[in-house]
Amino acid sequence: MRDLLPEETRRRRALARGILDHFALHGYDLVTSPAFELAEVLEKGLGALDPGDVLRFVEPESGEVCALRPDMTPQIARMVATRLAAEPRPIRLCYEGTIVRRRQGRAKKHRQIPQAGVELYGAPSPEGDLEALRLLASVTRVVGLGSFVIDLGHALIARALIDAVPSPLDVEVTDALAQKDASRLVVLLSGREAAAVPRRVAEALVALPELAGGAEDRPGEEILARAEKLFAGTGAEGPLRELRALWETARRPRTAPAGAPSDGLADVLRLDLGEVRGFAYYTGPIFHVLAPGPGEPIGAGGRYDDLLGRFGLPMQAVGFGLHLDAIARAREASGVRDERPIRVLVAADPPGEALVLALRARGIAAARGQGPDVLRYAQAHHYSHVVVEGSEGAVRIVPTDEPEAAVEVAADTGAERIAETVGFPAAGARARGG
Amino acid sequence: MRDLLPEETRRRRALARGILDHFALHGYDLVTSPAFELAEVLEKGLGALDPGDVLRFVEPESGEVCALRPDMTPQIARMVATRLAAEPRPIRLCYEGTIVRRRQGRAKKHRQIPQAGVELYGAPSPEGDLEALRLLASVTRVVGLGSFVIDLGHALIARALIDAVPSPLDVEVTDALAQKDASRLVVLLSGREAAAVPRRVAEALVALPELAGGAEDRPGEEILARAEKLFAGTGAEGPLRELRALWETARRPRTAPAGAPSDGLADVLRLDLGEVRGFAYYTGPIFHVLAPGPGEPIGAGGRYDDLLGRFGLPMQAVGFGLHLDAIARAREASGVRDERPIRVLVAADPPGEALVLALRARGIAAARGQGPDVLRYAQAHHYSHVVVEGSEGAVRIVPTDEPEAAVEVAADTGAERIAETVGFPAAGARARGG
The missing domain is CATH 3.30.930.10 (Bira Bifunctional Protein; Domain 2)
Incomplete structure (x- = not known):
């Protein structure tokens, strides 16, 4: 809304x-x-x-x-x-x-x-x-985020373990896992209601929140090795094997050809074996992308x-x-x-409509403007340039975010040439020098 | 839905x-x-x-x-x-x-x-x-329609005339205008309930459905001249003057610079003075674009x-x-x-993944494919080309809509070169000859 x-x-x-x-x-x-x-x-x-x-x-x-x-x-x-x-x-x-x-x-x-x-x-x-x-x-x-991580887990790890927890304790355990609350898990799984939970499952559940990481400080290999010991004999063993295979393949270094964004995962992939978000829905690997902000x-x-x-x-x-x-x-x-698109408001006439049409023919957005407040108008409406009358009938091309960097071109320059000057700011600078 | x-x-x-x-x-x-x-x-x-x-x-x-x-x-x-x-x-x-x-x-x-x-x-x-x-x-x-007309009217023409018609007759008159039903208008406006309608207004209303046209067979000038006589002394006079001014300005010939679509109206503008669609909402000129289909x-x-x-x-x-x-x-x-985009399914390996990446780096959509039915798969999913193994280990580039026009390139050509060949079909044809 x-x-x-x-x-x-x-x-x-x-x-x-x-x-x-x-x-x-x-x-x-x-x-x-x-x-x-x-x-x-x-x-x-x-x-x-x-x-x-x-x-x-x-x-x-x-x-x-x-x-x-x-x-x-x-x-x-x-x-x-x-x-x-x-x-x-x-x-x-x-x-x-x-x-x-x-x-x-x-x-x-x-x-x-x-x-x-x-x-x-x-x-x-x-x-x-x-x-x-x-x-x-x-x-x-591609969207410009250089600093991000992808947390990788497997929906069936938590699910297999929780399946061995009787109802209604399973709901509370799931909730504690979602909060990554290890001390609450200890309390829940040592109570009388948890008597039927196999010891290995209880230990694995309590450890789940810590089975996360995978950057230099805590290599993924270490997490996977610990999980293998913890999950042995539980339903989480199979999913863990799948996860390890995916992790190892995904971490292999890759080189992208020039000009293409890398699809490499070695630097960004992390492990989070205790992830339960959506675990009732997913049936295999699950992942989240995280970036600061x-x-x-x-x-x-x-x-x-x-x-x-x-x-x-x-x-x-x-x-x-x-x-x-x-x-x-x-x-x-x-x-x-984001790069600001070039967008030109044309107040001077000549070149007037001829310049507007010449700019559009080059794919540059343009419209006519008028009135004493034309610069303010152009700024309010996010035009990048405004074209006004300059000294002695010359045409003045004013960048709206830096009006003092305006350049002038001769009045008889012609719409086509002015359109070029606006479209290529470097050429505009040269035009002023020449 | x-x-x-x-x-x-x-x-x-x-x-x-x-x-x-x-x-x-x-x-x-x-x-x-x-x-x-x-x-x-x-x-x-x-x-x-x-x-x-x-x-x-x-x-x-x-x-x-x-x-x-x-x-x-x-x-x-x-x-x-x-x-x-x-x-x-x-x-x-x-x-x-x-x-x-x-x-x-x-x-x-x-x-x-x-x-x-x-x-x-x-x-x-x-x-x-x-x-x-x-x-x-x-x-x-710009959307590619060459054959269209724009019907131009003025909301206040019909509204001013209908304002002089007492209720509830005005609703029926509006309905007859919407149907462009001149004979029903004659009946409605000659009945006893229409006694209070000024004669000029009644005549103008009956004529409205015919005040349309503006192509060679019935010049707009003729329609406007007739309307001026009909509307004289009614509330439709002012709106008609506005409409004429707009019509005359709009019909002036214009030339678009090379590469830009014309915004000329001279060839496409028509008049429709009896238009009542949305006339309770609009306060001035109204228009519709019509194209066959x-x-x-x-x-x-x-x-x-x-x-x-x-x-x-x-x-x-x-x-x-x-x-x-x-x-x-x-x-x-x-x-x-619409132009069909180039989109390549790569089944041969080599070049395999290297070709997929080289194509994407050039902005060409590409994916891996496999299996015996790879051409059928590519056709079903609208790929323009499929790259399969050719004779003696060569690589075969097959256009999916014309498989018999396939070209072969040497197996050791390299992904970059093959990507170029697919991206520029003419170059592909040359590659076959060479």
């Missing part, structure tokens, strides 16, 4: 465009899904989402319950299970759009959250996981091989979603600056 | 991108508005829309009535009247997004209608009208100087909206073909 004004929209649009172009470069086809549809369809794939997060309404004609989409993954799963069911696999799709999360508690507004993401269907583990992780790393670099992950994903089955067509699936607002905050925090 | 699959999304996205880039070139800043908000805000600016077209729902927390936006113009008016109120004028904004019209009668689904448009605030008539009309003409050419206007707009006042900040305004679905149908009908 928030408007985006021009500057914010321009940045958001450039960001979304960069992300979608990058997905397209990797063979991911953009699809579009409706902003709302029958709640029962959307709720088939809710996964980690609290049903209270969904904004539902009764459709006035039919009385059916609709929902504003709280997530696009279930919609795309429905598409794949129906109209795209006959496509040969793997199927690579991507999306971009706004999802809605219902306001809760004291929040004043529902959140309309812009997202973009990919879904890779019919690709087995670990190849599919690796493709998703590499794409996640390269797209994060937003205070929440800028993206998250994993493998969810059970989802398509809920739509009647069991199929492997892995994917991730990016939170565009969080990425925008991370870019701000790390000082990434 | 409709999914767009990959090919349709690609076309739709290219179309929207082309339109928004063109608006940006003319100094129009993109803004973003929420998909739903309080119904009372949206309904302030409903204008021509039937309130039954609006899909409302009760917000679960507050009990407030929200509506899925049936139009973006009122939202942008709200933005201008609040957060942009202090901006120097004119203010040029544009938008793109989906609006929702509630299903009615036997329609099975609500319509989620993709639109894009511009709003020009604080620009007087006729300069502002002319700017909007020129932009409408050039953007229609969709059976409905591909765009419509006009001047609505009263709208901003409803949001507390009276301001002149003119703008138009384009219906992207209708434009897509018009492009199909006129045989406009």
Whole structure:
């Protein structure tokens, strides 16, 4: 429920465009899904989402319950299970759009959250996981974030261990894991209600919050070795083996060809074996991208091989979603600056309309301006240059963010030549000298 | 409530991108508005829309009535009247997004209608009208439509005449005008209930449906001259004078510089003085763009100087909206073909991953493929080329839409060189010869 004004929209649009172009470069086809549809369809794939997060309404004609989409993954799963069911696999799709999360508690507004993401269907583990992780790393670099990490876990590690905990203790244990609260886990798992929990499982659960890291100070190998000992004889052994295989392949160094962003994971991949976010939904590796600034992950994903089955067509699936607002905050925090487009307000006449047309023909945004406050107008509307009358009938090209750096060109220069001068500031500087 | 699959999304996205880039070139800043908000805000600016077209729902927390936006113009008016109120004028904004019209009668689904448009605030008539009309003409050419007309009318012509018709006859007269039903107008305006209607007004109303044209067979000048006689002494005289001034200025020939689409109106502008669509909303010139195919206007707009006042900040305004679905149908009908992007599936290894990376570094979409059905896979997923093993270990580059035109390059050619060959099909043909 928030408007985006021009500057914010321009940045958001450039960001979304960069992300979608990058997905397209990797063979991911953009699809579009409706902003709302029958709640029962959307709720088939809710996964980690609290049903209270969904904004539902009764459709006035039919009385059916609709929902504003709280997530696009279930919609795309429905598409794949129906109209795209006959496509040969793997199927690579991507999306971009706004999802809605219902306001809760004291929040004043529902959140309309812009997202973009990919879904890779019919690709087995670990190849599919690796493709998703590499794409996640390269797209994060493409949007200009140099400093980020990807936390890698496996949904079935925590799930296998918690499966051995009787109800209702399992809910409390899950909650303590989500908080990474090791001391509460100790208390919970040494109480009478935990008597039936195998000792190895209890020890593994208590240790889970610490099984995270993977940078120089705590090598991933050390974490994996410790986990192997802890998980021996529990249901977490198999998932750990899968995770280790993925970790080792993903960490292999890679070189990107010149001009392409690296999709290397060696420097950015970390381990987080105690991750439980969405672990009821994911069926394999899970991951989160973290960057300084937003205070929440800028993206998250994993493998969810059970989802398509809920739509009647069991199929492997892995994917991730990016939170565009969080990425925008991370870019701000790390000082990434968007290049300001050249945009010219033409007040002098001549060259007048002829210059406006000549600029547009070169792909440079331009409009006519007038009045005594033309510089202020140009600044307020984010024009990069304003063209005004100069001394002795010359034409003056004024950069709006640095008016004292204006250059003058002769009045009889002609629109084409002036358009060139504005379009190439260096040439403009030369024009002043010459 | 409709999914767009990959090919349709690609076309739709290219179309929207082309339109928004063109608006940006003319100094129009993109803004973003929420998909739903309080119904009372949206309904302030409903204008021509039937309130039954609006899909409302009760917000679960507050009990407030929200509506899925049936139009973006009122939202942008709200933005201008609040957060942009202090901006120097004119203010040029544009938008793109989906609006929702509630299903009615036997329609099975609500319509989620993709639109894009511009709003020009604080620009007087006729300069502002002319700017909007020129932009409408050039953007229609930019999307590839060569054959179109713009019907120009003035909202106050019909309104001034109908104001002299007593209620409830005025409703029936409006309806007959909307149907361009001259014989029904004769019946309505010669009945007893029409006794109070001035004779000149009745004659003008009956003639309105015929006051349309402006191509060679019926010059606009002839229509305007006839209207001047008919409207003399009625409230339609003033609006007609405004319309004539705009018509004459707009018809002046213009030459666009090389490389830019023409914004000329001389060939495409027509007159339609009896237009009543949205005449309760518009306050000046109104216009519709028509092209063969969709059976409905591909765009419509006009001047609505009263709208901003409803949001507390009276301001002149003119703008138009384009219906992207209708434009897509018009492009199909006129045989406009989108260029198919180059997109390569690499099955041969070597060059394998090295070629994929080299292609992406050149901005060419690429992915790995495998299996016996790799050509069928590539065709199903709209790859333009597939790279397979050729004879004696050579690498074979196969265009998916013309497999017999495949070329082979030596196995030791190297990924960089093969990427060049795929990227430039002509060079590929030479490679085969050499």
